[in-house]
Amino acid sequence: MTTIAGVSANFTRDLDQNYSLIETMVAQARERGVDFLVFPEAAIGGYLSSLGNHGDTVKNTARSLPPAITLDGPEIRRVRQIVGDMVVAIGFCELGSAPDGTGEVRYNAAAVLDGTQxxxxxxxxxxPLGENMSYSAGDNYGVFDTPIGRVGLQICYDKAFPEAARTMALDGAEIIASLSAWPAARTATAENxxxxxxxxxxxxxxxxRALDNQVFWIASNQSGTFGSLRYVGNAKVVDPGGNILATTLLGSGMAVAEVDIDETFRAMRGGMFHLRDRRPDVYGALTDTDHTAAWKELARA
Structure with missing residues (x-):
């Protein structure tokens, strides 16, 4: 059996607050026997303070942006020291090189790690919503072998695109960790x-997405408020049949579930296997660049 969990919590620009909260959540997870813990998007340094054209997400407005860090920098090393032998997924703002070699850029990033690597x-x-004014976009989906199985990572708005999760499922992902800083609606927000x-x-x-691809799905999310954003929490664990095994709802905390990965896959995929029964020969429009360009023109109209 494997115990997996998603975190709902509030992370800010204060790195000491972030580390303290990570330590607290890891300690609580240890007490519950968690093997894989998924922190939210931007858990190191916080997310943007607003979305859209509100004047504080422009690339040169450094005051509102999270600190940009590297995978081999002291911030990630600190997290690895905290988590020890627990496997963790965590989000942060990554400082990287522009694909065209023109200089350094920021990426909204996540990593899966433990104390060893x-x-x-x-x-x-x-x-979404003007985020490209603050971050450059990535260009691939990877699936990684870890001590708890093959893990795919995606961030927030990615979950609205079935192709993202499907790409990872076809690469053998058993668990997809979906890290978010997902807010409530900006207009006509519900009272509850x-x-x-x-x-x-x-x-x-x-x-x-869990049911589409018959994978375990761990959703984490920010909670509380930051800047103009009100986060909706609802960290959860979903099984390959689309059943919610645990959820935090709006509160902060952890959604924890003990699962048998191999047995669940055998049961869920024994009668109906969505990946096996695909028909790629009729999906041409999904990768037809002319078709995609036409839809973009319609969206701008």
Missing amino acids: VYGSYRKVHQ LQDDRWTHRFNLFDQA
């Missing part, structure tokens, strides 16, 4: 955030 990292591909339309979408995507 970084097993892999990911740079967010899909960017659990009933908010963006909360509904967050939860629906989590269940659908």
